[in-house]
Amino acid sequence: MTAPTNLSGEDSLIARYFKPLATDPGAFGLVDDAAVLSASGEDIVVTTDAVVEGVHYLASDPPDTVARKALRVNLSDLAAKGAAPAGFVLTLALRSKEDAWLRPFADALGEDAKTFACPLLGGDTVSTPGPQMISITAFGRVPKGRMVGRTGARPGDIVLVTGTIGDAALGLDVLTGGAAATALASDIAAKDALISRYRIPQPRNMLAQAVRDHATAAMDVSDGLAGDLTKLCAASGVSAIVNVETVPLSAAAAGLIVRKAICVETLLAGGDDYEVLCTVPPAQSDALIAAGRAAGLAVTAIGTIVAGHERPRFLDGQGQELALKRLSYSHF
Amino acid sequence: MTAPTNLSGEDSLIARYFKPLATDPGAFGLVDDAAVLSASGEDIVVTTDAVVEGVHYLASDPPDTVARKALRVNLSDLAAKGAAPAGFVLTLALRSKEDAWLRPFADALGEDAKTFACPLLGGDTVSTPGPQMISITAFGRVPKGRMVGRTGARPGDIVLVTGTIGDAALGLDVLTGGAAATALASDIAAKDALISRYRIPQPRNMLAQAVRDHATAAMDVSDGLAGDLTKLCAASGVSAIVNVETVPLSAAAAGLIVRKAICVETLLAGGDDYEVLCTVPPAQSDALIAAGRAAGLAVTAIGTIVAGHERPRFLDGQGQELALKRLSYSHF
Known part of the structure; x- marks a missing residue:
C-alpha cells in the first residue's frame, strides 16, 4: 500500500x-x-x-x-x-x-x-x-509466552462467556426475512438491536488483560457457541457440560424463545457472536466476572469442563441433553 | 484457521x-x-x-x-x-x-x-x-531500525536492479495471445521461459542482507520498473536518469525488441517482475553487484539518482527521452 x-x-x-x-x-x-x-x-x-x-x-x-x-x-x-x-x-x-x-x-x-x-x-x-x-x-x-491458547482447559474449570449469545444470528435472520423477522414484525427496536449485533460486533478487548490473568483457555465465539466450545474442548483434550438455561440471552432472543418463534439450538449454533468463551479454575471465576462487571460487561458461567473426549453436552432445565443437529457455521 | x-x-x-x-x-x-x-x-x-x-x-x-x-x-x-x-x-x-x-x-x-x-x-x-x-x-x-525504506535515495546514488525486466509481462502477453505470442509462435522454449516468469516469480531473498548493508532505498519491482522507480523517487524527494540500454533484458525479450515485435516501453511498464530495485552510494555499488554475483544473480546499474522532483527520465542510446505513455499497472 x-x-x-x-x-x-x-x-x-x-x-x-x-x-x-x-x-x-x-x-x-x-x-x-x-x-x-x-x-x-x-x-x-x-x-x-x-x-x-x-x-x-x-x-x-x-x-x-x-x-x-x-x-x-x-x-x-x-x-x-x-x-x-x-x-x-x-x-x-x-x-x-x-x-x-x-x-x-x-x-x-x-x-x-x-x-x-x-x-x-x-x-x-x-x-x-x-x-x-x-x-x-x-x-x-x-508478555512472552502469555498468549491464551485453546489447549489449557482442565476438568473442573468453569466455562464462562461474555455478553449474550445468538443475537447476531437472529439479526441475520431478520435481515433475510426468516422466522425472527416474522415474529418481530412490529418490534422495530428489537429488530434494530439484533441487526446491529450482526453488523457491528462488539469485541471484548476491555477484558483481554483479565482473560490473560485468569483463563486456562480461551477463544472468541465466531462460528457458533456449540461448535466453538467443541473446538476448544478438542484442543484441550477434555469435554464439558453446559447448562443451556444459564447461557446468557438478550431480552429479544429470550422473548423469541418464550414465544417459540425460534429454538435455542439456533442460538447455540448461530455465528457472528464475537463474544469471549473461556475456561477458568473455579477459584478465579469470580475475579473474571468482577473484571467484566467493572467494564460494564456481563460474564456468565455456563458450564463446567469435565474429563473425557466426547462432544460437550448441552443440558436443558430438566437435565436432558439437547440433540444439536448443527454445531456451527461452516464455509464448506 | x-x-x-x-x-x-x-x-x-x-x-x-x-x-x-x-x-x-x-x-x-x-x-x-x-x-x-x-x-x-x-x-x-x-x-x-x-x-x-x-x-x-x-x-x-x-x-x-x-x-x-x-x-x-x-x-x-x-x-x-x-x-x-x-x-x-x-x-x-x-x-x-x-x-x-x-x-x-x-x-x-x-x-x-x-x-x-x-x-x-x-x-x-x-x-x-x-x-x-x-x-x-x-x-x-x-535488526532494529534497519528496514530498508523508500525514502533514503540521494542524488548521486546508483540505481540498481536485479535479474531481467519485462519477462513476466511478456509471459502474460504470450498466455493471452498478444504480440509476443505471435512473434514467438514456433519458439516453444522462449514462450515457456516467459510464461514461467509470469507464473512463478523468483524473489531475491538471497540478496536481502546485501540490500540491507548497502542500499539507501529499495523496493521490489511489481507494478512496472518505470512506475516503481517513480514511486521510489517521489518517496525520497529526488529524481533519476535511467539509461534504457542498460536495463537488463532476457535473450527472449531482447530478441523481440530487435525484431520490433514489442517496444521497450512495454517492458519498462510491465508488471510482475518481482526484482529488487535499489539505490546505493557509488562507492558501494560494486559490493552489491559482487554479492549478487556470489549468489548467481545479475545486479545491474541502470541509472543515477539526481536532484529534483520531476518524474525519472528514461533515455535511449541517443540520449533522447522516451515518452512513456504508461508507467505501470494500476488496478483502478
Missing part, C-alpha cells in the same frame, strides 16, 4: 482514503510496501480473518458497518488471546472505487482504529470482478 | 491440506485462531499482497504456480526491505474445495515455505461465490 506523489489510480485511492488512518510511525504514511512492528521481547500475536460480501456481510449492509465488522472480528480474536491491539494490515478487493462506498468505509475504519488503539500499518488494494472482500491481519502484544 | 478433532468442512480442509505446513511452534499446529511471532528486540517487517484470479493470475494457471506466486510476491517485498523471512498467514477465498486444486496448491505452498524458510503461521479459509483470491501477510525480521 503506497501513496507517492505520482499517483496511479490505486495510489490515489490509498492516499485519499487510507493514508489518514496510518498514524503509527511504523506505517511510514503508507509510502512503503512494508510496515515495521517494533517488538521488545514480548510476543506478537497474529490473527487473520476475512469478510466476503454475500457470505460474511450482505451486499446491502452499509459500508461503515462492513468496515467495523472487518476490523472487529480480528480485534475479537486478540481479546480472546489476552493481547493488546498493536495494529493491522488491510487487503481490500474492490469492484469499483466509488467514493459513496469508500468514504464511509474508510472513515468508520479510522474511527475504530482509534477507538481500539489499533492503527492501520499497511495493506494492498486490488480490483476484483467478483464480490468485494476485506481481509485483515491484526497484531497484538502479550 | 483451526484443525480440531471434531471437524467441520472448513476445519477438515485445513487439517488435511494446511496443518502439515504449520511447522513453526508459533503456529500451534493451526489449532488456534491466532499465532505467535516471538521477537527479541528486532523489528518485525510486515507486508501484505493479494492475488486475485483473473487479475493477478489466470483461471487457467496451474494451482501449484498460483500458490508459489501468492507467497513469492510477498517474499519479494521482504527481500527488498532487507528482511529475513519469519513466516506468513494465509487467507484463502475459495469457490470449492476440490482436491484436484487444493492438493497441488497446498503442496507447492509447503515446498516454497520450506525453501524460503517462511513457515505458515495461520490463516482463514472462506467461501466466495466469485473469483478465488489468496491474500498473504508475510513477516520478516531486521
Whole structure:
C-alpha cells in the first residue's frame, strides 16, 4: 500500500482514503510496501480473518458497518488471546472505487482504529470482478509466552462467556426475512438491536488483560457457541457440560424463545457472536466476572469442563441433553 | 484457521491440506485462531499482497504456480526491505474445495515455505461465490531500525536492479495471445521461459542482507520498473536518469525488441517482475553487484539518482527521452 506523489489510480485511492488512518510511525504514511512492528521481547500475536460480501456481510449492509465488522472480528480474536491491539494490515478487493462506498468505509475504519488503539500499518488494494472482500491481519502484544491458547482447559474449570449469545444470528435472520423477522414484525427496536449485533460486533478487548490473568483457555465465539466450545474442548483434550438455561440471552432472543418463534439450538449454533468463551479454575471465576462487571460487561458461567473426549453436552432445565443437529457455521 | 478433532468442512480442509505446513511452534499446529511471532528486540517487517484470479493470475494457471506466486510476491517485498523471512498467514477465498486444486496448491505452498524458510503461521479459509483470491501477510525480521525504506535515495546514488525486466509481462502477453505470442509462435522454449516468469516469480531473498548493508532505498519491482522507480523517487524527494540500454533484458525479450515485435516501453511498464530495485552510494555499488554475483544473480546499474522532483527520465542510446505513455499497472 503506497501513496507517492505520482499517483496511479490505486495510489490515489490509498492516499485519499487510507493514508489518514496510518498514524503509527511504523506505517511510514503508507509510502512503503512494508510496515515495521517494533517488538521488545514480548510476543506478537497474529490473527487473520476475512469478510466476503454475500457470505460474511450482505451486499446491502452499509459500508461503515462492513468496515467495523472487518476490523472487529480480528480485534475479537486478540481479546480472546489476552493481547493488546498493536495494529493491522488491510487487503481490500474492490469492484469499483466509488467514493459513496469508500468514504464511509474508510472513515468508520479510522474511527475504530482509534477507538481500539489499533492503527492501520499497511495493506494492498486490488480490483476484483467478483464480490468485494476485506481481509485483515491484526497484531497484538502479550508478555512472552502469555498468549491464551485453546489447549489449557482442565476438568473442573468453569466455562464462562461474555455478553449474550445468538443475537447476531437472529439479526441475520431478520435481515433475510426468516422466522425472527416474522415474529418481530412490529418490534422495530428489537429488530434494530439484533441487526446491529450482526453488523457491528462488539469485541471484548476491555477484558483481554483479565482473560490473560485468569483463563486456562480461551477463544472468541465466531462460528457458533456449540461448535466453538467443541473446538476448544478438542484442543484441550477434555469435554464439558453446559447448562443451556444459564447461557446468557438478550431480552429479544429470550422473548423469541418464550414465544417459540425460534429454538435455542439456533442460538447455540448461530455465528457472528464475537463474544469471549473461556475456561477458568473455579477459584478465579469470580475475579473474571468482577473484571467484566467493572467494564460494564456481563460474564456468565455456563458450564463446567469435565474429563473425557466426547462432544460437550448441552443440558436443558430438566437435565436432558439437547440433540444439536448443527454445531456451527461452516464455509464448506 | 483451526484443525480440531471434531471437524467441520472448513476445519477438515485445513487439517488435511494446511496443518502439515504449520511447522513453526508459533503456529500451534493451526489449532488456534491466532499465532505467535516471538521477537527479541528486532523489528518485525510486515507486508501484505493479494492475488486475485483473473487479475493477478489466470483461471487457467496451474494451482501449484498460483500458490508459489501468492507467497513469492510477498517474499519479494521482504527481500527488498532487507528482511529475513519469519513466516506468513494465509487467507484463502475459495469457490470449492476440490482436491484436484487444493492438493497441488497446498503442496507447492509447503515446498516454497520450506525453501524460503517462511513457515505458515495461520490463516482463514472462506467461501466466495466469485473469483478465488489468496491474500498473504508475510513477516520478516531486521535488526532494529534497519528496514530498508523508500525514502533514503540521494542524488548521486546508483540505481540498481536485479535479474531481467519485462519477462513476466511478456509471459502474460504470450498466455493471452498478444504480440509476443505471435512473434514467438514456433519458439516453444522462449514462450515457456516467459510464461514461467509470469507464473512463478523468483524473489531475491538471497540478496536481502546485501540490500540491507548497502542500499539507501529499495523496493521490489511489481507494478512496472518505470512506475516503481517513480514511486521510489517521489518517496525520497529526488529524481533519476535511467539509461534504457542498460536495463537488463532476457535473450527472449531482447530478441523481440530487435525484431520490433514489442517496444521497450512495454517492458519498462510491465508488471510482475518481482526484482529488487535499489539505490546505493557509488562507492558501494560494486559490493552489491559482487554479492549478487556470489549468489548467481545479475545486479545491474541502470541509472543515477539526481536532484529534483520531476518524474525519472528514461533515455535511449541517443540520449533522447522516451515518452512513456504508461508507467505501470494500476488496478483502478
